[in-house]
Amino acid sequence: MTESIRPSRRTVVTALSAAAVAVALPAWPETAQAATATAGPVLDTHPATEPSGTHVRDVGGTNVVFQYGAVLPAFDGWRTHEPTRDYLSLDRKWRFRFDPAGQGLGEGWQSAHHDDRAWGRIDVPSAWDLLDTPGFGSEDGPFAQGTAFNDGYAWYRTTVDVPGSWRARHVRIAFLAVGYSAEVWLDGRHLGKHEGANSPFALPVAGALRPGTRQTIAVRVFRKASYTDYTASPPQPVTDDHELPYKPVDYWPYAGLTRSAWIEAVPQVTIAKLLAVGANGRLDARAVVENHSATDFDGRLTLDPGRGSGGRPVVVAARIAARSAGVVRVSLPIPRAPRWSPASPHTLTARATLAAGRHAGPRVDTLSTRYGVRELTIADARLRLNNKPLFLKGLNWHEETAAHGRAMTPAEYDRELGQVKAVGANLIRNCVYNRHPYVYDWADEHGVLVMDDIDTMWLNTAQEKLQTERYGLARALALTMAWNQHNHPSVILWGLQNESEIDAAGAPVYRAWLADLKAAVKAVDLTARPVTWASNTSNDPAFDLADVIGFNEYFGYFYGKDADLGPTLDTVHARYPDKPILITENGTWSEAGTHGPATTQGTEEWQAASFTAHWNQVTARSDFVAGFVYWVLKDYKQRCGYNQDHNGISVMGLLTFEEERPKLVHEVFRKAVIPGDR
Known part of the structure; x- marks a missing residue:
């Protein structure tokens, strides 16, 4: 050994x-440090506080998580498509280019007009580590060779044809993970930056979207080097006080758009999140509703606790002021719902449906979620x-x-x-x-x-x-x-x-x-x-x-x-x-x-x-x-x-x-x- x-x-x-x-x-x-040589690894820049603005607000007695100025939405769009919403998958081949010197931003690589025809291509999702690294999975493979050791900045670009019907929609770009950090532009307009290699995020695109046209999405991804020289003995670590983890750790920091991404167009009045608690024969649900329109919403929300629960759909009033978020709470009995356990992993599907008007009115939005009944x-x-x-x-x-x-x-x-x-x-x-x-x-x-x-x-x-x-x-x-x-x-x-x-x-x-x-x-x-x-x-x-x-x-x-x-x-x-x-x-x-x-x-x-x-x-x-x-x-x-x-x-x-x-x-x-x- x-x-x-x-x-x-x-x-x-x-x-x-x-x-x-x-x-x-x-x-x-x-404290944070990189190589002393000017050609050594670089550190990314950080704002005064983490860039997503993640925080909690009390909305009608329920604590709601906000990010990028909006409710942090459910990320079920990778597998479940609600009938009231439109989805455009971004899982495809993107244009791709490494940017070790950090020159891309100054040269306008984020612009819709930038010529990227000479760039390479990469699958999304994937890790750029596997783009070209010989013997990555073998114990006999060569260490410190290939794109698995390409650190610093890299750029992704793709184009999308935005439907004209999205003019009256609230639109966001969702990423399930980007390692380590990502900055996103739509036709050169900066939408936001995210830090954290393994958490999903969604960026609203209001103001940058041009329905009925072809638009360019650009993502600049950053991964900090672990060491100034991976083969040195002993190696000199590269650290950054703001990053998590801030120094080299003993698992692989995979880089790139490593999970699925998509664009989601939802109604202006939309159910952003459905929280569900199943316990002691009842379902306690909180529907977090966003109203992105300029008028107050006065309607109703129907909650169906799901087949096999023994509960009946319940209708409650839903009033959400213009340009605000509200929480509609529903509690109802589910007398025949089986308990969830490792031996009997029964799950149920609850569905919230938002409709306009106090009585009869059109369906506005739906959102479903899986849940289980168990007491811990x-x-x-x-x-x-x-x-x-x-x-x-x-x-x-x-x-x-x-x-x-x-x-x-x-x-x-x-x-x-x-x-x-x-x-x-x-x-x-x-x-x-x-x-x-x-x-x-x-x-x-x-x-x-x-x-x-x-x-x-x-x-x-x-x-x-x-x-x-x-x-x-x-x-x-x-x-x-x-x-x-x-x-x-x-x-x-x-x-x-x-x-x-x-x-x-x-x-x-x-x-x-x-x-x-x-x-x-x-x-x-x-x-x-x-x-x-x-x-x-x-x-x-x-x-x-x-x-x-x-x-x-x-x-x-x-x-x-x-x-x-x-x-x-x-x-x-x-x-x-x-x-x-x-x-x-x-x-x-x-x-x-x-x-x-x-x-x-x-x-x-x-x-x-x-x-x-x-x-x-x-x-x-x-x-x-x-x-x-x-x-x-x-x-x-x-x-x-x-x-x-x-x-x-x-x-x-x-x-x-x-x-x-x-x-x-x-x-x-x-x-x-x-x-x-x-």
């Missing part, structure tokens, strides 16, 4: 029952679903394949997530970013629970302070996570951060940052899901703020012994006796095909034995430990300065990266029995 494989996760857990073990880690810069509570240090104790046998996973990177196809999602079911896991942790909407739908339909995460990984005190007090990108990501995933019954935990640094002097800043993120998700989640995070210590000074205590531990790998886990869990439980504990990460590594004693690091036997030792200590304490989330489903790519001799592939998975071949730990994990299932 080579030393470069071994430090695949950067984390330190302080065992409360034993002396802390020091681990040599890279010295990360405390915490009592006596146990997570409970529908009043039954819940133990989580979980897997961390990264959203990528060797063939398509983060721009996965539905067939790839089905294959990868099918592996979760195949090994008997009942939870996936979306470490450490939001996933494609397909994933949440899949989890709802297949009865797999979800811990959702945002991109707040490995921050230090300076970044925590900046995010809380000024920039606000972390808060924006927390708000959009809770808003976008609100209706999914599979989502049971909000994850606030991963392994961010804590020191004695910075503890008050760290606590204030987590309190801010917790307040954000609690403000918009009507179901009050528990919050947790993946701490890098079992002695976290903010655990009193968590609903579920979560920490990553690597006893017997980075520090200490496997047997240290049990006493540590006992000590944490003694300090917080009413809170469930969740191991959010644990794992080791093995080189596929390397066999030997279970005491020899790097063998498949050692990896399997380590899992068993940790699993047994956790399940022996299932009366207060809520579960165990293994690191990781599949080997994964990263540019974090180690594993370079394996083409950046970390070999900690149950499966190999490119072939997705199971290792010994795959079968051992599959056979691990959830407490209570014996």
Whole structure:
């Protein structure tokens, strides 16, 4: 085994029952920096606060998320087309050009008149990493070669024929994800900028749209370099205080228009979002209605709770002032609605229909949403679903394949997530970013629970302070996570951060940052899901703020012994006796095909034995430990300065990266029995 494989996760857990073990880690810069040479990597510019203007407003007693001056809409247009709306897919080949010197803006590449005929072409969605990178998925492939290491700016351009019928419509351009940041123009008019590689956004195009003409969409995408030189020893990291994550992390930062995009034309009075809460035999729904017209709307809203619910459609008044947003609330019984659970993942479809006039009048807009009926509570240090104790046998996973990177196809999602079911896991942790909407739908339909995460990984005190007090990108990501995933019954935990640094002097800043993120998700989640995070210590000074205590531990790998886990869990439980504990990460590594004693690091036997030792200590304490989330489903790519001799592939998975071949730990994990299932 080579030393470069071994430090695949950067984390330190302080065992409360034993002396802390020091681990040599890279010295990360405390402030933003790039190369000192003028030809080195560049940093993108940032406004005073995160550019989308994401915030919450109380609208008639319901907290509503706004972005780019409008309600953050539902993003179901990638799969569901409402009959009252028009959709124009942007999934196609676009013109594409790298812009490493950042010259495109000054040369007018955003203009409709720019001649892009000599540009290359790229599929949308896709990651430019896979545009031309030999052997990307192979452990024997050449590291630091190909477009996977093209950083800085790149441009996308396409044209659309805008229907003349859209003159009386509200139109927005929706992107499910662009990594890392995107600026968008329509015929040279700047629509807005978005930061965050994994969260969807929608830009209103009022004022830039010219119905009945052909118009040009231009997108300038930026990805920061991870290092000034990927082959240097040691490599010099490139950091940016404003970005999340702000420094190199050990997963691959795929770049480009990595998920679907489309244009959506909706009525001037439109249902932007339908929030649904199904519990205790009732449906509580909030229809968030926007009125973009110059006249007040006085009509009605019909809510149908869906086939199989036992509930009848209810009609209520809907009055929305001109140029404003309102919330229409409907609560009704659904006496025959089945409860959602992993064993019986029943979902329902609610539909809101907006009509003009108090009585008879034309249909104006519709919006449907899937939801489930379930009750999630915490009592006596146990997570409970529908009043039954819940133990989580979980897997961390990264959203990528060797063939398509983060721009996965539905067939790839089905294959990868099918592996979760195949090994008997009942939870996936979306470490450490939001996933494609397909994933949440899949989890709802297949009865797999979800811990959702945002991109707040490995921050230090300076970044925590900046995010809380000024920039606000972390808060924006927390708000959009809770808003976008609100209706999914599979989502049971909000994850606030991963392994961010804590020191004695910075503890008050760290606590204030987590309190801010917790307040954000609690403000918009009507179901009050528990919050947790993946701490890098079992002695976290903010655990009193968590609903579920979560920490990553690597006893017997980075520090200490496997047997240290049990006493540590006992000590944490003694300090917080009413809170469930969740191991959010644990794992080791093995080189596929390397066999030997279970005491020899790097063998498949050692990896399997380590899992068993940790699993047994956790399940022996299932009366207060809520579960165990293994690191990781599949080997994964990263540019974090180690594993370079394996083409950046970390070999900690149950499966190999490119072939997705199971290792010994795959079968051992599959056979691990959830407490209570014996």
